[in-house]
Amino acid sequence: MKRCIALILCLILLRLPTHAAEQEKLVALTFDDGPSGRYTQRLLDGLEERNVKATFLLCGYRMEQYPTLTQKIYQLGHEIGLHGYSHKTLQHTCRQGAQREIQKAMELIPDGCEITFFRSPGGLCSKDVLEVAKEWELSMLLWSVDPKDWAVHDAAAITKSVVDRVKDGDIILLHDMSDSSVDAAFTIIDQLQEQGYRFVTASQLAAEKNITPRPGIEYRRFGA
Template sequence: MDGPNLVRRGAAAVLAAAICGGLSTLAPSAGRVEFAVAQRNGPSPSEAPEPARKPPPDCTRAKCVALTFDDGPAASTGELLDILAARRVKATFFLIGKNVAEYPELVRREHEAGHEIADHSYSHANLGRASKKKIVSELTRTQDAIRQASGVTPTMLRPPYGSTSRRLSEITREMGLAQVLWTVDPQDWDSRDTEDVERRVLAAAKPGYIVLMHDIHRTTVKAVPKIIDRLAAEGYVFVTVSELFGRRLTPGKEYVQLNSGEPQGLP
C-alpha cells in the first residue's frame, strides 16, 4: 500500500508546483495591466501638475489698461470681485486702512484672486498737507492692517485726492512706496450714475492709461461689466499697475501712465 500512496503524494506535489508556478507567471501580467490602466487614466488629482500661470503682456506693445479701485474694501467689493473673476480680469485695489480692519476677509479674497493690493492711507487723509508724524502714522497703520489681513506688504501708495508733496515723496521713498496716480477719472464719487461712469471711462481710456474708480459705490461696480466688455472688444488687455510698467516701481516716485515703458511724473 505504501507504493500507491507514494505515487499519489508525488502527483499532488507536482500538481501544487504547477499551480504555484502558474500563479507566479500570472502576477507580473496583472501588474502590467494595472500599470497600463494607470498610464491610460493619468496621475491622480493630487499628483496632477498645477497649470502654468500666463505671463503678463508686454504693455509697450499690447493695448494695456490698468483698472484701479479706491477707498475699499466695502460691502460692494464682493460683487466687484465676482465680476472680475467671471471675466478673468486682474485689478489694483488701493485700500483704506480702517476699512481693511473692518473687512479683512475681502482683502484676503482680493489677494487670493491675484489682484494687486496697495495703500491709500488709514483715514483718507490729505497726505500732501499733513505733517511728517501724521503721514508716517497713516501709512504705517495701513501697511500693518493690510499685512495682518493678507500677509502682503504693499509697495505702492495712492495719495488721497492725488495730494502729494516733497515731504510725502521723501517719506514714501524711505518706506519703499511708489506713488501711483491716474490718467482717467470718471468722477464716480460725484455723479453716482452708472451710465455716466461707463461713458466717461470708455471715452477717455487709451493704451497705457490708469483708470480710477471707487468700489465703495454700487453704481460704479455696476458699470464695470460694460466697461470691461467694451474695452476688451476693442482689443484692450487688463493688467495690474505693476504689470503695466513691467517692473517694480521706484519708491517715492510718482506714476501716472505708461509711455514707452517709462513713468510719467506730475508737473
C-alpha cells in the same frame, strides 16, 4: 518684378509693428477707498467672471472693518496698494503724520502681500509725503482717466467717459463704493475687451511697459 516684390516686402514689414501695437493695448483698473462690504464683494465676483485682475488702493480703517474681504482681494490675485489709514488728505500733514498713516495701514496688509504703490487720498501730496513713501519703498500711483464716479453715480455716463478717452497704458480711477461704480467697471471691461484691451494690475502694466516703479516717484500712467 524684383522691384515689385521688394516693395511688397517693405510694405508688409512697415505694417507689422503697427499691427503688433494694435494687439497689445493694456490698461489698469484701480479702485480706491475700499474694502466696502457688498460693493467690493460684487466687484470681486464680476472681475473673476471676466478673468480680470485689478489694483485695490485700500484704506486702513476699512481693512480693520473688513479683514476677510481684504484677504480675499489678495488671495484672488489682485494687487493691493495703500490709500492711507484714515483717508485724510496729507498735503499739509507733518512728516510724522504721514509716517503714521502709512505705517498703520501697512500693518493691516495680509501676510506675504507685497506692496509697491501708495496713493495719497485725493492724489494730494507734499515733499514730506514723497520722502516718507520713499522710505517705505513705495511709488506714488496716480491716474490718467478719472470719470469722477463718486460724484456721477450713473453707470452709463461713467462708462462713456472712460471708453471715449482711454488709451494704451492708462490707469483708470474708480471706487468700489457704489453699485453704479461696480456696474460701470463691468461695462468698461466688456466694451474695452471687445476693442482688444487687456486688463492688468498697475504693477503688471509697468512691467509690460519695461518700467520699474521708483520709490517716492509719482506715476500717472505707464507707457508712451
